[in-house]
Amino acid sequence: MxxxxxxxxxxxxxxxxxxxxxxxxxxxxxxxxxxxxxVGLSYDPLESSLYGQGDDHPDAAYLIPFPGAxxxxxxxxxxxxxxxxxxxxxxxxxxxxxxxxxxIEEPLKERGIHCVLPTRRSxxxxxxxxxxxFCLRHGIPSPLTLVAHDxxxxxxxxxxxxxPVYVKGWLYHAELVHTREGLVAGYDEIVRAWGxxxxxxxxxxxxxxxxxxxxxxxxxxxxxxxxxxxxxTAHGKGFAGIVVSDPAMDALSEKIIRALRWNGPFELEFIxxxxxxHALMEINPRFPAWIDFPSQIGCNLPALLFExxxxxxxxxxxxxxxxxxxxxxxxxxVGDFADFAAMASSGERIFRPLQKPEQxxx
Amino acid sequence: MNETNRPGAEALDPGQALPxxxxxxxxxxxxxxxxxxxxLFYRLTPAAHFVLRAHERGVRxxxxxxxxxxxxxxxPASATRDVELxxxxxxxMGLLDPPPQRTQEAGV
Numbered sequence: 001m002x003x004x005x006x007x008x009x010x011x012x013x014x015x016x017x018x019x020x021x022x023x024x025x026x027x028x029x030x031x032x033x034x035x036x037x038x039v040g041l042s043y044d045p046l047e048s049s050l051y052g053q054g055d056d057h058p059d060a061a062y063l064i065p066f067p068g069a070x071x072x073x074x075x076x077x078x079x080x081x082x083x084x085x086x087x088x089x090x091x092x093x094x095x096x097x098x099x100x101x102x103x104i105e106e107p108l109k110e111r112g113i114h115c116v117l118p119t120r121r122s123x124x125x126x127x128x129x130x131x132x133x134f135c136l137r138h139g140i141p142s143p144l145t146l147v148a149h150d151x152x153x154x155x156x157x158x159x160x161x162x163x164p165v166y167v168k169g170w171l172y173h174a175e176l177v178h179t180r181e182g183l184v185a186g187y188d189e190i191v192r193a194w195g196x197x198x199x200x201x202x203x204x205x206x207x208x209x210x211x212x213x214x215x216x217x218x219x220x221x222x223x224x225x226x227x228x229x230x231x232x233t234a235h236g237k238g239f240a241g242i243v244v245s246d247p248a249m250d251a252l253s254e255k256i257i258r259a260l261r262w263n264g265p266f267e268l269e270f271i272x273x274x275x276x277x278h279a280l281m282e283i284n285p286r287f288p289a290w291i292d293f294p295s296q297i298g299c300n301l302p303a304l305l306f307e308x309x310x311x312x313x314x315x316x317x318x319x320x321x322x323x324x325x326x327x328x329x330x331x332x333x334v335g336d337f338a339d340f341a342a343m344a345s346s347g348e349r350i351f352r353p354l355q356k357p358e359q360x361x362x
Numbered sequence: 363m364n365e366t367n368r369p370g371a372e373a374l375d376p377g378q379a380l381p382x383x384x385x386x387x388x389x390x391x392x393x394x395x396x397x398x399x400x401x402l403f404y405r406l407t408p409a410a411h412f413v414l415r416a417h418e419r420g421v422r423x424x425x426x427x428x429x430x431x432x433x434x435x436x437x438p439a440s441a442t443r444d445v446e447l448x449x450x451x452x453x454x455m456g457l458l459d460p461p462p463q464r465t466q467e468a469g470v
Contacts, residue, residue, distance in 0.1 A: 207402070228400065228401030242396075242401045244398060244400065245398050245399060246399045272400075322388075322396075322398035322401075323398055
């Protein structure tokens, strides 16, 4: 196993009701690189994986500004953190922060910090508001999706799509709206949280499938894992899944990633309406929260990504076998208020002190 | 939490035609079968398990009534009707070739 001297910083460390992928990425990296130093970049002292002692627990955690503060604020904070941590690599795990990381990709490189990020073009093509146009251009089945910049436009779009419709925020949040009367309640909270525009989308009813993978930036998929969601939360998040092997969905995924020339981690979300081909619902520019599931059955995609960050021409891990399944399990982690207070006041928590160079993490 | 292996949804999906012995179906005892392509799974009656297993072995569909008669000692008319119902149901769930192909095959 090759040696990585520098630490990997990961965001999205909360495994709450709507779990973020960071803790799964940390666990997957540890699985293949047991001594690797991992740093959690958190937005909140209550992010759950800062508590507990499992494999998904980072060696240190630092608060960073919310994405809305902008790219420069993020870079400034990373410069501060670099005084204590030798960060060599960052794996962003939240949709809302990719834009900032794209803006500071070059300054990070100058500091010797590497990320695997999509190009600006491919990142924007998969945006909720652009995805329908992208799908039309490339002959990829997808639900009718319209962008509304004001309340009148929401009504117009919903009428065009036909009720019921999904009203979705620019980045997060979706509400199912059944009637014209329910529209305002549907988009009001979304607009307050995320602002205009909102996306109005035709509702498709069928089985939900996800494909997580790593794109090589040249149009190929280095490796991927496809699942059907067995359980869903009220928010539509997969709480259990089973690996499938569907040539038609694989071909569609390859077509999408080839068209985007996607670089780095991705998650494709499909719905299969009975009797119709899979329809692309969303493309997330990061690993999904269930990414440690394929790692546990031999297909470690975060480790594959890390090998690419190290510049290694690593052999892709074997594909997951159909029939393997996961069920998410919520547990209560124990902490002391002192843990929370330390993080909230100093903005950092060190769980494992940085070793001297001669003891550097493998 | 929503469980998402709804029989209603499955029954509507014709899916793709299943080539015999494709290995797409995985059996778990005599009660469960998993379609590894769609990720949908089904609880089978003993007769459905018997027919589906025979199909996976490459037995032709027109032989099914005879096999069912032998196995369960039922009269020919019932066996033929039961097989037809079973095959239609399985086709509607995407587990078997759709009916037109079967009809053609049966006529050979």
